[in-house]
Amino acid sequence: MSTPLPYSPERLAQCADEIIVNVRELAERGWTPATSSNFSRRIDDAHVAITVSGRDKGRLTGPDIMVVDLDGQPVATSQKSSAETLLHTQLYKRYPEIGCVLHTHSLTQTVASRLYAGSGHVHLEGYELLKAFAGNTTHETSVDLPVLPNSQDMHTLAAQVDCLLDQQCMWGYLIDGHGLYAWGRDMAEARRHLEAFEFLLGCELELRRLQR
Numbered sequence: 553m554s555t556p557l558p559y560s561p562e563r564l565a566q567c568a569d570e571i572i573v574n575v576r577e578l579a580e581r582g583w584t585p586a587t588s589s590n591f592s593r594r595i596d597d598a599h600v601a602i603t604v605s606g607r608d609k610g611r612l613t614g615p616d617i618m619v620v621d622l623d624g625q626p627v628a629t630s631q632k633s634s635a636e637t638l639l640h641t642q643l644y645k646r647y648p649e650i651g652c653v654l655h656t657h658s659l660t661q662t663v664a665s666r667l668y669a670g671s672g673h674v675h676l677e678g679y680e681l682l683k684a685f686a687g688n689t690t691h692e693t694s695v696d697l698p699v700l701p702n703s704q705d706m707h708t709l710a711a712q713v714d715c716l717l718d719q720q721c722m723w724g725y726l727i728d729g730h731g732l733y734a735w736g737r738d739m740a741e742a743r744r745h746l747e748a749f750e751f752l753l754g755c756e757l758e759l760r761r762l763q764r
């Protein structure tokens with residue numbers, strides 16, 4: 553007799569479908585070049601559905617999504633989860649209300665991360681689209697999107713993210729020369745935050761170009 557799974561397979565299938573459909577759309581926009589990017593969705597209090605490392609994110613199918621626990625350890629599989637699993641699980645562990653984490657490598661995100669690495673953040677102010685971030689009800693506000701130095705050591709990166717989360721409410725951050733992490737309570741909210749950051753970073757880059 554096989555051991556029962558510690559999570560609901562129906563819920564995993566639901567999460568995997570959601571990831572596959574949404575990520576295909578993001579990939580079509582060119583936000584996941586060359587197998588980059590990773591994506592996850594909370595299954596329950598103790599489990600997360602996440603992309604398998606190294607897969608072409610524009611062509612994900614069911615077997616490209618696996619399960620890890622909140623420490624990032626694989627559950628009931630021998631597959632290898634995303635190299636950046638810890639950056640996902642640290643958010644699920646810290647905030648029970650977070651349901652989805654999206655990481656992409658668009659041109660706009662990567663260029664912005666390079667330009668603003670020196671100041672440590674991108675200051676976004678006065679845009680109507682700031683209302684896309686949960687909790688914001690007016691454009692008369694500002695959001696500082698942090699830019700972290702890149703590292704291949706996920707524990708170093710995760711410790712820096714934790715420090716930032718201790719100080720401020722955040723819906724995302726950039727990593728220098730790398731890309732953007734954004735999250736939300738569910739897929740729709742995480743995607744709204746991701747798209748808002750992408751658009752606002754595009755505006756900042758365009759303004760810089762015009763003001764040269």
Ligand SMILES: CSC[C@@H](O)[C@@H](O)C(=O)COP(=O)(O)O
Nearest residue numbers: 587588589590605606607634635
């Ligand atoms: C293909 S280079 C990009 C990777 O190093 C990494 O940053 C990334 O986003 C994808 O890694 P993955 O292990 O597939 O989740």
Ligand SMILES: [Zn+2]
Nearest residue numbers: 588589730731
């Ligand atoms: Zn990455």
